[in-house]
Amino acid sequence: MARTHSVARTPVSALDQDLAQLRDCFDLRRAAAAPRGPAARQWLQDLELDLLDAAEQLAAMLQEGPALPVYQTCAQAIDLLTAELARSGDDYGLIQVALQELAPLHARAAVQAGVPAADLVPWLLQQQLRRPPANWQPDVFAYRALLPGPALNQYKQRLQRALQSLQAQASRQPAAAADRLLQVQRVAQYNRQRLAVLEADASAIIQSHGGPSRDPLLIAQALDEAGLAGAALNYAHRAVHVDLPDGSRPRAGALRLWLQLLDRLEPERSLAARLQLFHRYGGYELAEQIYRLGAGQWPEHEQMVFERLRSDSPRDAVRFGLQVLQDPARACDELGRVEEPGQALLDQVISAVVPIRPRTGRAPAGIKRGSQAAACRPAHVPAGRRPAAPVAGTGGKNRSDGAGTEVHCPGAHPPCEPAAPAGTAGPRWAAPLSANPHGRAVKHRRHVSKWSSKHAD
Numbered sequence: 001m002a003r004t005h006s007v008a009r010t011p012v013s014a015l016d017q018d019l020a021q022l023r024d025c026f027d028l029r030r031a032a033a034a035p036r037g038p039a040a041r042q043w044l045q046d047l048e049l050d051l052l053d054a055a056e057q058l059a060a061m062l063q064e065g066p067a068l069p070v071y072q073t074c075a076q077a078i079d080l081l082t083a084e085l086a087r088s089g090d091d092y093g094l095i096q097v098a099l100q101e102l103a104p105l106h107a108r109a110a111v112q113a114g115v116p117a118a119d120l121v122p123w124l125l126q127q128q129l130r131r132p133p134a135n136w137q138p139d140v141f142a143y144r145a146l147l148p149g150p151a152l153n154q155y156k157q158r159l160q161r162a163l164q165s166l167q168a169q170a171s172r173q174p175a176a177a178a179d180r181l182l183q184v185q186r187v188a189q190y191n192r193q194r195l196a197v198l199e200a201d202a203s204a205i206i207q208s209h210g211g212p213s214r215d216p217l218l219i220a221q222a223l224d225e226a227g228l229a230g231a232a233l234n235y236a237h238r239a240v241h242v243d244l245p246d247g248s249r250p251r252a253g254a255l256r257l258w259l260q261l262l263d264r265l266e267p268e269r270s271l272a273a274r275l276q277l278f279h280r281y282g283g284y285e286l287a288e289q290i291y292r293l294g295a296g297q298w299p300e301h302e303q304m305v306f307e308r309l310r311s312d313s314p315r316d317a318v319r320f321g322l323q324v325l326q327d328p329a330r331a332c333d334e335l336g337r338v339e340e341p342g343q344a345l346l347d348q349v350i351s352a353v354v355p356i357r358p359r360t361g362r363a364p365a366g367i368k369r370g371s372q373a374a375a376c377r378p379a380h381v382p383a384g385r386r387p388a389a390p391v392a393g394t395g396g397k398n399r400s401d402g403a404g405t406e407v408h409c410p411g412a413h414p415p416c417e418p419a420a421p422a423g424t425a426g427p428r429w430a431a432p433l434s435a436n437p438h439g440r441a442v443k444h445r446r447h448v449s450k451w452s453s454k455h456a457d
Helices: 014-025 039-064 067-088 094-113 117-129 140-146 149-172 174-198 202-208 216-225 229-242 252-265 267-281 284-293 295-312 314-324 328-335 343-353 369-375 450-454
Strands: none
Touching (some): 067 117, 117 140, 117 174, 149 174, 174 216, 202 216, 216 229, 216 252, 229 252, 267 295, 284 295, 284 314, 295 314, 314 328, 314 343
């Protein structure tokens, strides 16, 4: 067990109580067993939200209060999760989700608290070499501020001795040899990679990353993380332009990294590079970047961009006019070229052209309700042939305007909800976000006491 900082005994404070409740949220032994049937999905969602919200509350405490108690709580929570991971596995992936949230938070808290290397190094080794293995390892790179030269050397020496000890145990216990050797190989390889990045050793990064095929994208990402942006740009260029099977499209991650590095190192090439890629591969995202970067030159690129978008996906041309250019008239023009636009896209364009007053479902003064669909109806769809969208509150039927005229309402989204009668609650979409029990926007839901109050041992 890693040493912890000694603190004077004081009465239990409100902060200590809150931290204890948050720590208990990560003790999955307190959680009720997963139900069977349809309730299992809801159970998983609630449990995941509890874990994520507990991590968010710890992050908020780190910003507002002392770092040392948060660091200690994160270490205890990680110990609980990794012990459960080693004991029973992670069939639902919840533990890995929680660890991904807690690991960077633990590193930030350790740096802010100034945890000494004498306490940190044993904890790092314990997490990597625990038996049985937990299939999770802390990132030593995240703690680089706490591992100056002598401390880093101490970490390397202790890691090497621990790995040699595991290999010796494997030779004495043939039954467990395969498992132990696999753990040694995994821990050694991971540390080779992360220490190479920490020390910004370009040669070691290239040798340890990318696997047997020396994947240029993985090497470029590691070089960029180490602060070697120039070398990273060369390997990202290879991932986009060189090491590609014939006729294949570059991976999205490689494209994104190469363009980001170009923007930082050679911004004068940014627009030309995107134009070259767009001519070759097309794509909505590249079209949007061309518009943002070349705002002053957009008129000379506009026709080419729309022609390519139409040839690849006419719906993307409509979305581009509506969302990027924010030009409903252009979106309507492009919509007329789409044979089957789909109800959702049609509704978006109609809503942009003819806004509807919220809650009442009435169009602004001077606009006839029956003309809404005609405002953007594709040219090939005869008037009156497209059925009106079902409106909430009508049992799935189309609504009329009282004079026998069919009302073409753009879908059952919030603006089309009928107004609530006087003295009653408003439509369901009018409820505040905080009323949604499963939304990530909820910040005041009482998570921390759920397991301790309902599922306490």
